[in-house]
Amino acid sequence: MPQHAPKPPARWHACLAVLATAGAAAASLAQVPPPPTEAPGATQRLADTPRRVQLGGGPGGRKFSNEPGPPTLIVSNPYLDPLRPALFVRPVGMQCAADGSIVVSARGGFDAGGDARFVGWWRVAADGAVKPILTRSTAGGVAGRQQCDTSFAQSRLDSMRFALGRDGTFFTHAPRGVLRVAEGGRVQRVAGAPTICTDEERAANAAGMDDGQADAARFDNVTAVAVDGEGSTWVADQRACALRRVTADGNVSTVLTPQRVCAAGTPPAERVTLAHLAWDATRGELVAGGDILTHNQLTTTVWRIRADGTARRVLLGHKLGASPAGAQLDGVQALAVDPQGRIHIASRRMEQDVPALLRVDEARGSVQQWTGMRVQPGSSLGGEVLDGPADRARFVKINGLCFAPDGTAFVQDDGVVRRIERSGTVSTWAF
Numbered sequence: 001m002p003q004h005a006p007k008p009p010a011r012w013h014a015c016l017a018v019l020a021t022a023g024a025a026a027a028s029l030a031q032v033p034p035p036p037t038e039a040p041g042a043t044q045r046l047a048d049t050p051r052r053v054q055l056g057g058g059p060g061g062r063k064f065s066n067e068p069g070p071p072t073l074i075v076s077n078p079y080l081d082p083l084r085p086a087l088f089v090r091p092v093g094m095q096c097a098a099d100g101s102i103v104v105s106a107r108g109g110f111d112a113g114g115d116a117r118f119v120g121w122w123r124v125a126a127d128g129a130v131k132p133i134l135t136r137s138t139a140g141g142v143a144g145r146q147q148c149d150t151s152f153a154q155s156r157l158d159s160m161r162f163a164l165g166r167d168g169t170f171f172t173h174a175p176r177g178v179l180r181v182a183e184g185g186r187v188q189r190v191a192g193a194p195t196i197c198t199d200e201e202r203a204a205n206a207a208g209m210d211d212g213q214a215d216a217a218r219f220d221n222v223t224a225v226a227v228d229g230e231g232s233t234w235v236a237d238q239r240a241c242a243l244r245r246v247t248a249d250g251n252v253s254t255v256l257t258p259q260r261v262c263a264a265g266t267p268p269a270e271r272v273t274l275a276h277l278a279w280d281a282t283r284g285e286l287v288a289g290g291d292i293l294t295h296n297q298l299t300t301t302v303w304r305i306r307a308d309g310t311a312r313r314v315l316l317g318h319k320l321g322a323s324p325a326g327a328q329l330d331g332v333q334a335l336a337v338d339p340q341g342r343i344h345i346a347s348r349r350m351e352q353d354v355p356a357l358l359r360v361d362e363a364r365g366s367v368q369q370w371t372g373m374r375v376q377p378g379s380s381l382g383g384e385v386l387d388g389p390a391d392r393a394r395f396v397k398i399n400g401l402c403f404a405p406d407g408t409a410f411v412q413d414d415g416v417v418r419r420i421e422r423s424g425t426v427s428t429w430a431f
Contacts, residue, residue, distance in 0.1 A: 039117075039118040039132035039135035040087050040108060040109045040132070041122070041132055042077075042079040042087065042128075042129060043130070043131065045129075046080070046081055048078065050074045050075060050427060051074070051075045051082060052072050052074055053075060054066065055384065060114065061085035061086050062083065062084070062086065063082070063086045063415065064082040064083065065083070070384070070386070071394070072387065073386070074388065074427045075427070075428045077428075077430060078127075078128050079130060080128070080130070087108050087122070087130060087430070088122075088430070088431060089107040089115075089116040090106065090107065091106045091412050091415070091417055092105050092107075092159040092160060092161060093106075093159065093160055093161040093162045094400040094402060094412050095162065095164035095402055096402035096403055096404050096410060097168070098166070099126065100125075100126035100404045100406065101124060101125045101126055102402065102404075102417065103122070103164060104122050104124060105120070105121050105161070105162055106121075108120075108122065108132075115138075117137060118136065118138060119136060119138055119158055119159050120136060120159075121135070121170065124429070126404070128429070130430065134152055134170075134181065136152060146187075146197050146198050147179075147196060147197050147198070148179050148189045149188065149197040149198065150186075151185050151186055152181060152186075152187055153185065157172070157181075161224070161400075162181075164227065165231060166227075169182055171190070171225050173223075173224075173235065174192070174196050175207075175220075175221050175222060176193060176196045176204075176218070177190070177192020177193065178219070178222065178225065190214065191250045191251075191252050192214075192218070192219055193218060194215055206218060207221075208220065209238060210252075211253050211254055212251070212252060213251050217246075219235070219237050220239070221237065221238060222235050222237050223237075223240050223274075224274065224277045225277065226277035226279045229281055230248070231247075232246060232248060233246040234255075234277055234286050236274035236277060236288075238258050240274040240290065241262035242256060242258050242274075243288070245307075255307075255309045256272055256274075256309055256311065260272065268297075268301075269299060269313070269316050270313075271292055272288065272303050272305070273288060273289055273291060273301050273302075274290060275289065275291070276289050276290060276332055278335050278336050278337050280304070280337040281337075282339075283341055284307075285304045285305060286305040286306075287304055288302070288303045288305055288335075289301060289302035289315070289332045289335045290331070291331035291332055298319035298320070298329075299316070299318060300316070300317040300347070301316055302332070302343060302345065314343065314360060314362040315343075315360050316365060317367070319331070319350060324365055324366075326367060327349045327351065327358070327369075328349065329349065329350070329367070330348035330350055331347060331348075333345075333348075333355065333399060334346040334399060334412075336403055336409070338409070339403060340407075342360070343359070344357055344360065344370065344403075345358050345360065346358075346395075347367075352373075352374060354373055354395070355372060355396070356369050356370075356372025356373075357369075357371050357401070357411070370390065370424055371424035371425075372390070372395060373391065373393060384396075385413065387418070387426050388425065388426065390424025390425060390426070391424075393426035395411070395413050395418075397413065398411055398412065398413055399413075399414070400412030408421060408422065415431065416428055417429050417431065
């Protein structure tokens with residue numbers, strides 16, 4: 001006898017737990033399609049108007065339900081059916097492309113047990129159509145596979161954060177090097193010891209901080225990458241204690257040393273934070289941000305960095321007490337620059353205790369709330385998501401942000417991608 005999906009849980013994390021534990025119950029459901037042999041997409045238009053649904057997982061990869069009651073989501077993508085199994089288990093990386101599309105790195109294609117059948121990259125076009133770009137089956141595991149100098153189909157790369165080059169190349173990283181996934185799916189080593197591709201044990205011993213040409217360069221622990229207009233890759237290394245630049249031909253130089261970034265005794269307000277990197281094409285500068293915890297105080301900073309290493313702080317905020325940013329900030333969860341060169345961050349404002357998207361006013365060194373529910377102190381809302389106008393939209397856990405050329409923003413909000421119009425209105429776009 002068919003089983004019905006459970007009523008919508010209160011939190012998105014609970015929804016993911018339902019999906020992960022669906023197991024044998026899903027196998028008995030007649031509506032679950034047979035396992036796919038190709039990575040899924042969505043190229044048939046299904047609706048002409050947005051659809052309202054409720055957050056509520058179910059067996060076989062469903063993330064939403066049509067049962068009545070809050071919270072309400074507005075699915076604006078006309079190619080996706082919110083009541084069918086989702087495409088993505090959980091998006092991990094996301095970048096906006098020059099043609100108005102977004103590229104998503106994820107595991108996708110649910111099987112009957114709620115597990116992903118594919119891993120790789122998908123493109124969500126400006127009109128909402130979804131097509132796999134470069135994917136491989138998750139069957140067989142990754143034992144014995146190379147990390148790079150091989151095809152993506154034969155590599156052990158999983159879903160990951162990445163930067164997008166102007167020609168559509170994906171730039172990502174291993175702990176000891178910088179990688180490029182070129183057209184055709186070849187995973188190439190841009191810089192770092194040759195052993196990082198094929199020998200995990202020897203790669204662990206290839207750590208260092210040596211500049212120079214590709215093979216001679218050494219990295220210790222790369223945590224973030226961004227690509228500039230000349231095809232160079234900017235890298236946060238040494239666990240975000242050094243900023244390095246890798247040219248298109250693999251030459252590595254250190255822009256900011258650990259002594260500048262993480263020197264003992266340097267006040268948190270003067271330490272350049274490199275947890276999040278974004279390239280500002282309007283000014284030709286790198287934008288970097290993050291937070292530092294010292295003496296029970298979380299300090300948030302955002303910086304503009306020139307090619308010669310000149311760093312200028314444009315935002316300083318504190319979590320507790322008086323905050324120069326004009327709001328008590330709980331760190332930086334995501335960072336991006338819009339087409340006008342304005343910096344935006346995702347953070348939790350402590351006086352409201354809900355995530356929001358904030359625009360940095362560089363002239364004043366403060367933040368202005370762009371979109372996200374404005375909550376009175378003392379209110380209790382839980383962790384539900386909610387689509388709608390800027391002052392009513394609610395987020396759960398923002399971990400990715402980018403801007404399309406027309407100013408439309410896209411946010412990874414835990415298990416879904418949400419679309420934000422220039423007015424700040426939020427809808428659910430990909431899942």
